[in-house]
Amino acid sequence: MPKQRITKEMVVEAAFEIARNDGMEQVLVKNIAEKIGCSVQPIYSYCRNMDGLKADVTGRALEFVREFAAAHIDPSDLFASTGRAYVQLAKEEPNIFKLFILHRREGVSSLDELYQKETDPQTSGFIADGLKISREEAKKLHLHMLIYTIGIGTIFCMTTPGISTEEIFEQQEKAYQIFLKETLENKRNGNQQG
Incomplete structure (x- = not known):
C-alpha cells in the first residue's frame, strides 16, 4: 500500500476540524496526526511553529464565518x-x-x-x-x-x-x-x- 502524501492543506484542515469540534486548545500535533491517520513526523514538518498553524486555523475559521453568514x-x-x-x-x-x-x-x-x-x-x-x-x-x-x-x-x-x-x-x-x-x-x- 503506497504511503499517503501529507500536505499542508491536509494539516490545516485537520487542525481546523479539531478546533471546530473540540476547541483550539485541542489543536495538538498528536491529535492532528491521529485525525489524518499518520505519524507525528509529517505534522512536525509543517508545524515547526504552532503559532503559525493556529494562525492558519484562525484564518480558515474566519473564512468559515464569512461563508456561514452569507448563507444565513x-x-x-x-x-x-x-x-x-x-x-x-x-x-x-x-x-x-x-x-x-x-x-x-x-x-x-x-x-x-x-x-x-x-x-x-x-x-x-x-x-x-x-x-x-x-x-x-x-x-x-x-x-x-x-x-x-x-x-x-x-x-x-x-x-x-x-x-x-x-x-x-x-x-x-x-x-x-x-x-x-x-x-x-x-x-x-x-x-x-x-
Missing part, C-alpha cells in the same frame, strides 16, 4: 438577519464563534478601527439608504449592534444548558430598537438645530 443572511432584511446569523453561528458552531471573537486583531486601537476591520464598507451605506439617515449615523448604529451582537453571542455560546435562540433574538431586537430610536432622535435633533 436575508438580502431583504440585511441588517437584522446579519445579527441573527452571528447568533445562529454561536449556537451551531460555538468553537468557531469563539475563534472568531477571540482571535487577535492587530492594529486596532479604537472602536472605529475595529469597525473598519470587521465590517464591509458598503454596509453603512446600505443601512443609511434603508433608514434614510446619514452614513455616519448608520455607522454608529451598526457599531452599536456589532458590539451588542458580539457580547450577546459570547454569552449565548458560553452558557449551559443554554439560552433559547428565541430569547436571544428577542433581546437583540430590543437592543436594535433602542439604538435605532436614539439614532433617529439624534437625526431629528440635528435637523432642528440646523
Whole structure:
C-alpha cells in the first residue's frame, strides 16, 4: 500500500476540524496526526511553529464565518438577519464563534478601527439608504449592534444548558430598537438645530 502524501492543506484542515469540534486548545500535533491517520513526523514538518498553524486555523475559521453568514443572511432584511446569523453561528458552531471573537486583531486601537476591520464598507451605506439617515449615523448604529451582537453571542455560546435562540433574538431586537430610536432622535435633533 503506497504511503499517503501529507500536505499542508491536509494539516490545516485537520487542525481546523479539531478546533471546530473540540476547541483550539485541542489543536495538538498528536491529535492532528491521529485525525489524518499518520505519524507525528509529517505534522512536525509543517508545524515547526504552532503559532503559525493556529494562525492558519484562525484564518480558515474566519473564512468559515464569512461563508456561514452569507448563507444565513436575508438580502431583504440585511441588517437584522446579519445579527441573527452571528447568533445562529454561536449556537451551531460555538468553537468557531469563539475563534472568531477571540482571535487577535492587530492594529486596532479604537472602536472605529475595529469597525473598519470587521465590517464591509458598503454596509453603512446600505443601512443609511434603508433608514434614510446619514452614513455616519448608520455607522454608529451598526457599531452599536456589532458590539451588542458580539457580547450577546459570547454569552449565548458560553452558557449551559443554554439560552433559547428565541430569547436571544428577542433581546437583540430590543437592543436594535433602542439604538435605532436614539439614532433617529439624534437625526431629528440635528435637523432642528440646523
